[in-house]
Amino acid sequence: MPDNLQSLVDALPRLGEGVVVTLQLTLGGAALAFVLAVALGLAARARSLWLRTPTRVVVEFFRGTSLVVQLFWLFYVLPVFGFRLESMAVGIVALGLNYGAYGSEVVRGSLNAVPVGQWEATKALSLGPVHRVRRVILPQAWALMIPLLTNLLIQLLKGSALATYILLHDVNYEIGQLRIATRDTFFSYAVGLLVYFALAYVLTLGMNALEVRAKRRVGAGPTLREVVRLAPVPTSVGAGAA
Amino acid sequence: MTGGLWSWEQAAAALPPILEGFRVTLVATVVGMVIAAVLGLVIALVRRSAGRWLTVPVGLFVELVRSTPLLVQLVFVYLMLPSVPALVIGCTVLGVHYATYLSEVYRAGIEAVPRGQWEAATALDLPRARVWRAVVLPQAVRNTLPGLGNYAISMFKETPYLFSISVVEMFTAAQQYGAATFDYTEALTMVGLIFLAVSYPTSLLVRRMENRLA
Numbered sequence: 001m002p003d004n005l006q007s008l009v010d011a012l013p014r015l016g017e018g019v020v021v022t023l024q025l026t027l028g029g030a031a032l033a034f035v036l037a038v039a040l041g042l043a044a045r046a047r048s049l050w051l052r053t054p055t056r057v058v059v060e061f062f063r064g065t066s067l068v069v070q071l072f073w074l075f076y077v078l079p080v081f082g083f084r085l086e087s088m089a090v091g092i093v094a095l096g097l098n099y100g101a102y103g104s105e106v107v108r109g110s111l112n113a114v115p116v117g118q119w120e121a122t123k124a125l126s127l128g129p130v131h132r133v134r135r136v137i138l139p140q141a142w143a144l145m146i147p148l149l150t151n152l153l154i155q156l157l158k159g160s161a162l163a164t165y166i167l168l169h170d171v172n173y174e175i176g177q178l179r180i181a182t183r184d185t186f187f188s189y190a191v192g193l194l195v196y197f198a199l200a201y202v203l204t205l206g207m208n209a210l211e212v213r214a215k216r217r218v219g220a221g222p223t224l225r226e227v228v229r230l231a232p233v234p235t236s237v238g239a240g241a242a
Numbered sequence: 243m244t245g246g247l248w249s250w251e252q253a254a255a256a257l258p259p260i261l262e263g264f265r266v267t268l269v270a271t272v273v274g275m276v277i278a279a280v281l282g283l284v285i286a287l288v289r290r291s292a293g294r295w296l297t298v299p300v301g302l303f304v305e306l307v308r309s310t311p312l313l314v315q316l317v318f319v320y321l322m323l324p325s326v327p328a329l330v331i332g333c334t335v336l337g338v339h340y341a342t343y344l345s346e347v348y349r350a351g352i353e354a355v356p357r358g359q360w361e362a363a364t365a366l367d368l369p370r371a372r373v374w375r376a377v378v379l380p381q382a383v384r385n386t387l388p389g390l391g392n393y394a395i396s397m398f399k400e401t402p403y404l405f406s407i408s409v410v411e412m413f414t415a416a417q418q419y420g421a422a423t424f425d426y427t428e429a430l431t432m433v434g435l436i437f438l439a440v441s442y443p444t445s446l447l448v449r450r451m452e453n454r455l456a
Contacts, residue, residue, distance in 0.1 A: 064438035064445075068402035068413055073434060076426035081247060154309055161311035165406075172314055179321075189318040193310045200309035 007182045008191060011174070018174035019195065025091045025160040025170065026203075030153055032096025033103050037149075040100065041107025042133075055104075062101035067159050070094045075166045087166045099156045103149060110145035111137065143214040150207040154200050161196075171195050249428060256419045256429040263415030264436065270333050270411060271398045277337025278397070279390060282344030286352065287374075289345065304342045312339050313403050320407040332404040340397050347389035351382040384455060391448035395441050402433075412436065 043055040062070070071094040074085065085093065114137050122132040161172040175192030182188055215221035285304060289297050307315070316335050323331060355378050363373040402413035410418065416433040420426030 060442055061438065064399075064441045065434040066399040066402055066413070066437045068400075068405070069430060069434040069437060072413075072417065072426075073430050076420060077430055080427050158309075158311040158313075161313040172311065175314065185318070185321045189314065189321070192314060193306065193318070196310040196314065197306055204309075 004182045004184055004187045007178065008187075011178045011181060014169075014177065015171070015174050015191075015195065018169060018171040019199070021088075021163070021168055021170040022157070022160055022172075022199065024088065025095060025163055025168070026153070026157045026199075028088075028092040029095030029099065029156050029160065032092060033098075033100040033152070033156065034149075036096060036100025037103025037107050040104035041111065044104060044108045045111060059101045059104050062097050063105075067094065067098045068162065070098055071162055071166065087163070087168050090166055091160065091163045091168060095156050095159055098159070099152050102155075103152055106145050106148040106152065107141070110141040110148075113144050114140045139214070140218050143211065143218050143220070146207060146211040146214055150204055150211075153203055153207060157196070157200055157203060171199075247427065249425075252423070252425055253428040253432060255423075256416065256432065259415040259419055260412055260429065260433060260436070263410055263412035266329070266409065266411040267398070267401045267413075270329065270336060270401045270404060270409070271394065273333040274336035274340065274397055274401075275390075275394050277334060278340035278344050278393070281337060281341035283348050285341060285345035286348035289349070290352065304345060307339055307342045312336070312400060313406055315339060316403060316407050328404075328407045328409045332401075332407060332409045336397060336400070336404075340393055343393055344386075344390065347386050347393070348382065351385035351389070352378060354385045355381045387455065388448055388452040391451065392445070395444050395448065398444075399437055399441055 040055055040059055043051050044059070046052050046055075071090065074090045074094050075087070078085065078090075118136060118140065119132075122136050127136070160170060163170045164173040164176070171192060175188055175195075178188040178191065179185055209224055212221060212224045212227050216223050285300060288300050289304075292300075312335070316332065319335050320328060320331050359377055359381065360373070363377045368377070401411050404411050405414040405417060408414070413433050416429035417426070419429045
């Protein structure tokens, strides 16, 4: 066991590099996924069939064909068609496309969940289409969609472990290295799973903070400062950090 | 790769091993889902009714399994138990991983059973086991069916992770074919399309069930 700890200490810098790679994939993939999710989610609600049909096809395609297949397709097959991407780009694009498609359903659902009266009110005030969505509808939908986006973000983090198989040195890869160094499968994998657990926990905390802020902005729920401080919050509205 | 990017001969040659793998994919999905459905219910009931000494460790286990990659869990268990067949490990790990998701689906389903049902059961002085079996669970399971369906589709699409423990399901079959012929195009594309061809109609069915039960 002391040997294991020594190996772990020796492996810490590399494990740190693995965390950086995993975070690059996760945050890069999440950024791409978010942009796609908003674009596809808005397009899925368009009145024109010319916009809605291709959107549906794209969303169902990327939801339906499995992340693993998409990732390896981009890695092995895309170069045949003359596009060769770096491993990191392959990872970010695959994660972004797959979870962007899932996220678009969340965005669409949250936009639908904003009460009709809000849409009507924007019309009564004769706000322009951009203004209407940006200032009234999106802030409310945003508060609704964050918990669901949090789930997707954790899924995306977990999916990023595939990167090992497209030759990236992420956390998953470094676990394997630690196992070789310690010759102790249980120890190295327990450490690795805890690293992933900690990453997921930190991401969840960050998203919960975002949720509290978003709810506060639309006038529902306490401020972040009220949630974080130790004294009980004197409102009956549930804290968003649950 | 003689002429053109897509060769139908290659596609035809890759199809038999892929279909062979598809059987394994189906077996893994069905067995994994049965394990997940049963274990998920057990977890949900334990977290609801047991004492602290049981709910706290079970809750921790659920959180740990839910927020770490399936891929790492598969390889971990595979390396720890070298004598167990890979497919058995694959089904079990898939089942346990999804059980942690399904326990939340069950929890929501149980909570959605109206309070009046519990009160009526108490008023009738039914024994506790009977309340669960005859009153609460039948209604709760109805609430959870669409959730179970969606997770079954999602598990189906995650079976390719079994490549990491060398179970030759559909995706692994395609990859092996690609590695042997240096031509991944047809095999990988077909596997993706087969996943789509199965999961999309199934998701439409689940959506219909959702609307009918709502």
